[in-house]
Amino acid sequence: MEHTLFLFLLILQFSVGQLGSPDHIHEDHYIGEQHNPDHDMAALLGEESTREIKELSPTEQRKKMMAVVEKIDTNGDKLLSGEEITLWIQHVYKQYAIEDAGERFTQFDTNIDGVVTWEEYSSLAHEELIPFDDDTVLEDPEQESLRQLVLKEKRRFYFADMDGTPGLNVTEFLAFTHAFEVDYMADFAVEDVLNEYDADKDGFITLTEFIGNVHNEGESPTQWEIEESVRFKDLYDQDQNGKLDRDEQLRWVAPNSYGSAREEALHLIKEMDQDGDGQLSVTEVLQNQEIFINSEVTDYGRHLQLSHDEL
Numbered sequence: 001m002e003h004t005l006f007l008f009l010l011i012l013q014f015s016v017g018q019l020g021s022p023d024h025i026h027e028d029h030y031i032g033e034q035h036n037p038d039h040d041m042a043a044l045l046g047e048e049s050t051r052e053i054k055e056l057s058p059t060e061q062r063k064k065m066m067a068v069v070e071k072i073d074t075n076g077d078k079l080l081s082g083e084e085i086t087l088w089i090q091h092v093y094k095q096y097a098i099e100d101a102g103e104r105f106t107q108f109d110t111n112i113d114g115v116v117t118w119e120e121y122s123s124l125a126h127e128e129l130i131p132f133d134d135d136t137v138l139e140d141p142e143q144e145s146l147r148q149l150v151l152k153e154k155r156r157f158y159f160a161d162m163d164g165t166p167g168l169n170v171t172e173f174l175a176f177t178h179a180f181e182v183d184y185m186a187d188f189a190v191e192d193v194l195n196e197y198d199a200d201k202d203g204f205i206t207l208t209e210f211i212g213n214v215h216n217e218g219e220s221p222t223q224w225e226i227e228e229s230v231r232f233k234d235l236y237d238q239d240q241n242g243k244l245d246r247d248e249q250l251r252w253v254a255p256n257s258y259g260s261a262r263e264e265a266l267h268l269i270k271e272m273d274q275d276g277d278g279q280l281s282v283t284e285v286l287q288n289q290e291i292f293i294n295s296e297v298t299d300y301g302r303h304l305q306l307s308h309d310e311l
Contacts, residue, residue: 061289080281082278086258089261098181110123117168122150156188160179180253189250190250193205203245205244206244207242210232232244264295268291268292272287
């Protein structure tokens with residue numbers, strides 16, 4: 001029983017952390033130290049269709065790819081800026097979230113009445129493994145950790161319920177499962193991250209709070225700490241004042257929002273920008289066709305299967 005509980009705790013901790021996040025897109029970006037080009041296809045085209053897209057002729061790939069380029073190039077200057085690519089990747093994330101929420105909604109709406117209640121969701125997601133009441137602290141540390149995770153999930157569920165009627169409709173279910181795609185969930189996201197990271201309770205998150213105490217005083221920073229410091233300064237701390245305010249916190253905790261989309265956009269430009277102007281020309285895209293297809297911009301190839309009007 002203890003082993004089963006521990007395994008369930010790990011699964012729940014993973015699933016709760018993944019809600020609202022397209023981390024399935026990011027988890028295979030590198031295999032060991034080697035860059036994985038298939039990750040980039042997922043960013044731009046669509047994960048499920050990677051194999052099918054690769055089987056197309058180069059001419060057909062190019063034709064479909066240029067339809068995507070045209071949609072990204074919102075100002076029509078034949079250049080893809082970092083901001084244009086970022087906004088497009090966010091669009092890709094949004095489409096994934098809507099489709100995923102719709103599919104999951106039908107699974108959890110067990111009585112097919114058009115809403116998902118907490119009881120319906122909990123009975124399938126948690127299999128009623130441990131019954132407990134909200135206010136009873138459990139003595140077993142693993143069970144108490146599980147209880148806290150479920151309570152956090154339950155709070156998010158009821159926060160997503162905007163109309164006050166029992167259960168979540170499909171739009172509210174999107175807010176619950178992909179919280180960072182829905183504006184009204186921002187307050188929940190900020191409150192959640194402040195509770196966990198804001199040690200001095202001043203409403204801001206410093207670099208020290210962001211990284212945490214992961215080594216003893218006098219020890220050299222790890223590679224992870226160095227990388228996270230760079231992310232803090234370059235991606236999230238937009239005003240460079242050494243701490244994250246509310247808007248900057250959202251850039252961090254909403255990985256499917258600006259932060260990771262921007263990171264992937266900059267990665268693409270770094271890989272493909274041959275003239276060093278910080279943008280991608282049509283020529284550069286065509287000369288780096290495989291990299292472009294293998295990226296989040298095409299959502300792993302899926303967007304190459306859509307017609308121009310559907311993009």
